[in-house]
Amino acid sequence: MSKYDEIRQAAYEANMQLPKLGLVLFTFGNVSAVDRQEGVFAIKPSGVPYEDLSPDNMVIVDFESTIVEGSLRPSSDTKTHAVLYKHWEHIGGIVHTHSTYATAWAQSQRDIPIYGTTHADYLATDIPCAPPMSDEMIEGNYEYQTGFQILNCFQERGISPKEVEMMLVGNHAPFTWGKTAAKAVHNSAVLETVAQMALLTEQINPQAPRLKDALINKHYLRKHGPDSYYGQS
């Protein structure tokens, strides 16, 4: 028994959803779950195949990326998670994958335009794609700086991680988050679907217009506004 059992279990279960949802090949992804009271999070160990994961081998790390408990090396992306947890105090879980369509948009260095209500059920703006990082950031403490690339993107655009729970790092791949690790995984699957639909939309009609404001507001607010009434179909 450990006081971290709950986040270990949550991180384990969320990580195991990634292959089931078709979001990862081999070990190309990781999920973490945070304990705000203890100031630590549980994250997937590095390079361990999904079939060998268990709650026990999740690694406990604090917001300075120091290992608190666990015998395995934490995911190489741990520093990015730590930066986000430290600066975004309301989020409870983070996911990083290289899912096919979302990664293709990241490689294309384009925001994913909001083309339909599937997208607007989750966020009221395009899905942001941060520009590729500067050489200085890359050559320095890369994974740590990746966290700041994400923070800076949101600050510059004046958008809130409470309202936009998914984004792309240019040339790299998607990150999502949420109140819990499970919700962050849910968002990863939604992002992948929305990314595919957006590409198909442009292929069917290269002049497809962005969703009109009335529909954006209706769909976003019926699920997320103070008077929300919508429970996903």
Added chain:
Amino acid sequence: MSKYDEIRQAAYEANMQLPKLGLVLFTFGNVSAVDRQEGVFAIKPSGVPYEDLSPDNMVIVDFESTIVEGSLRPSSDTKTHAVLYKHWEHIGGIVHTHSTYATAWAQSQRDIPIYGTTHADYLATDIPCAPPMSDEMIEGNYEYQTGFQILNCFQERGISPKEVEMMLVGNHAPFTWGKTAAKAVHNSAVLETVAQMALLTEQINPQAPRLKDALINKHYLRKHGPDSYYGQS
């Protein structure tokens, strides 16, 4: 035992087909089954994962969207179903999904052109895409007005819901129906396949012509005309 057991069972079974046929992610879809004698329909509860559905938790609603029986909240799209049942007296089941290819066509705001016999086996026209709704309709009783957007589209084009059992709401997603809930689900799967084939056809040959009238008539009438003889291969 309830006099609604039959439609509860039909709605339950039809809803469970959606994930099996790959037509939904999470809870992005709903099916209802009507009892014309009682003037009510059974519909999926809102936001409940497919693995937790049972015939018992289907919600019974009348054509004014009033809950008649059931402890859970009905699907948020219930009012759209109610409007269609009220005005189209011959239909027995309705499906709404956000299936990938059909939704991409809806986002593109284009009818799906009739390019081949797979399409003509089901309907003799392009698959209609209603325009996005007016701001007034969206900001008012949105899900109720969605029903009228569908009705209006069919009326303006002079097509019958008996002959065209599938359509797209622009910027939103597909709706299908049929004599039974099971047939409505069948139509949803056909729509998704036809939507994918139509995009691929345009990619292979941007000048691909619509299907000629003789083939449309032959394929549609051999399955649906008074002298139909065709049982789907």
Added chain:
Amino acid sequence: MSKYDEIRQAAYEANMQLPKLGLVLFTFGNVSAVDRQEGVFAIKPSGVPYEDLSPDNMVIVDFESTIVEGSLRPSSDTKTHAVLYKHWEHIGGIVHTHSTYATAWAQSQRDIPIYGTTHADYLATDIPCAPPMSDEMIEGNYEYQTGFQILNCFQERGISPKEVEMMLVGNHAPFTWGKTAAKAVHNSAVLETVAQMALLTEQINPQAPRLKDALINKHYLRKHGPDSYYGQS
């Protein structure tokens, strides 16, 4: 026991491969197996779901499309099969599907160009797409005339059904055949894969050249020529 047990079993097993190989939605496909000595073939009954098929409900039909044995209606495409068996005396099985990529090429009314060795391992030419049938043929004995559309296409191009075991009927869908029903199904799966690869090839490089003759000859002849030595990897 019936003297047709062998072809019933062969037709049954081959039909059951179609959903396993992802080549059919619902009942959009059919396979037949011929008995040359008896002058009959066994074919899937019309409109029966794959899960309800058994060797017993395959229908036995002669080359004039007359039912010889069986209580169910044979596939609506039976006349096309009958015409091909009657005129192409060496073939042992026939498959018709509406598989996604092959059907998209048929709808595009284009031959599938020979772009690589995967294609050349099976045939030394483009995969022919017969033009859509004339209105006269369509309005007459349609399924019977479909057989002649296929025969005419091969005759006009001077290609042999021994060397080219797959083709597309324009605006409709693919047909394949082979020495046995199992081989015909194998060819259907190969056609679908080659059709997808050819579209992707054109998307990656719109100027992609056809395969050079030396490679066509090498790959085709090492599997099919008199000195063949190749057993599919």
Added chain:
Amino acid sequence: MSKYDEIRQAAYEANMQLPKLGLVLFTFGNVSAVDRQEGVFAIKPSGVPYEDLSPDNMVIVDFESTIVEGSLRPSSDTKTHAVLYKHWEHIGGIVHTHSTYATAWAQSQRDIPIYGTTHADYLATDIPCAPPMSDEMIEGNYEYQTGFQILNCFQERGISPKEVEMMLVGNHAPFTWGKTAAKAVHNSAVLETVAQMALLTEQINPQAPRLKDALINKHYLRKHGPDSYYGQS
């Protein structure tokens, strides 16, 4: 018991991964595993379906393609494997498939551009596509010459098979290798995913730039350089 049991087992297990990873249709692929001390490798027999494979029916062949042990005919691509083992002394396993996206790039005769970090996690250059072979090479000892086409491509470009473990033979299909047969299969799956992502990237943004050098170096070196610290997420 045989002194080749270990490579037979390794080749068997690696071959069985190909259908599980969706990299082969029917028997369109083969894997081999080498024993450097004995100067032989174990390879899949020709034309045997995956479900009938066992460690026992792997064929043992030396670097001149002479069968050393085994009653079945070795894969038709055996000579290509032999040439690569003979000239690249550090590789332990080789895979050849006709996986869909990688083959489409090969048919397009284009290198796969390095567009993102998923690619850079594995190699620091574009994935090379060797030109189609000369008629002389094709008409001669074809499978043997295919090995030299691969060797020549690497030599001309001045790249090392230690650093680039995957490539395409123009108009044909991909080959991958690695320290073990299992790693070579891993590389085949990565290649297929990277090939799909690269096509999608060009579809989303035809002007998508290649990955910047700082990101290539960071991602490649954190996994492969002398100071590597990365364990695949």
